[in-house]
Amino acid sequence: MLRARFLIPLVVFAVMVVFLGVGLKLDPREVPSPLIDKPAPPFTLAQLHAPEKTFSQKDMLGKVWMLNVWASWCVACREEHPHLVALSRTGVVPIYGLNYKDERADGIAWLARFGNPYQLSAYDRDGRIGIDYGVYGVPETYVIDKAGVIRYKRIGIVDPEIIRDKILPLVKELNRNG
């Protein structure tokens, strides 16, 4: 009886370790997005390289595509960029950019310097469309299906593991399902 009582602090300690351990693994920035399985919010924006032309999410109906929110001022985007360039070379999924709260000239110069993985980039100067997409930390990435529904959202850097384990299988499945 007495011996069992001595075990109590140990048990309490073990429970705390488990909770703290799980807490360490959780990333508070990864907030579940309410946009998953919802239609991509509508927009029509001028293109980054061709201000006279527009781009709308409607233009992509019937295709599985990726929308990547980026900015020249975003440090993490620079880290992510080579992975997107590599993915775009495979041609598995078309990547479109949303240039978020950026100066047009800066954005264009950034792509010229680091390579352009995007079919084109839409230019969201005041971040209005970003708000509609629930953007709060650039980079953010969306996979949108043929019906224009958001199927996956990544807040933060898309790295090779995520491309391999999440994005590519999803794109394959979405393309197969018509």
Add this chain to the structure above:
Amino acid sequence: MAKLLALLLGLVLAGAVLAKEAPTVAADPVLEKRVMALAVELRCLVCQNQTIADSHAELAVDLRNQIREKLKEGMNEAQIIDYMVARYGDFVRYRPPVKATTAPLWFGPFALLLAALAGLFYYIVRRRRSAPAQELSEEEQLRVRSLLEAPEERP
């Protein structure tokens, strides 16, 4: 001395001038009040432990502007909260709604309190049972009396 005082006074006043708050964007104080009332309900997702009223992050400023515009367009408070939740999820609300997924958050503390009270109750009852108050036997009574009445011994 007078010069020094004047200088100090000047510095203090300069501080007061600098500390004045920046003028708000909307000239309409009623509207601004509504904007701020909503802003304290909403979490700034960039700096997660601040409301968008407190935060100077660019997104918070954008969202305050967005609230201002929506109010001007005639949306009411509940509609704007819904608008934000549709984009950023329940996490954007500082006061989370009561629903199945947030039940542990709302009722967990009360459950813990109840469990603690039950534990305490059980502990007290068990202790009483294991050591019930005992009557002293006659012999013991006598011994107690003799001890109490004995003259104090001094070394």
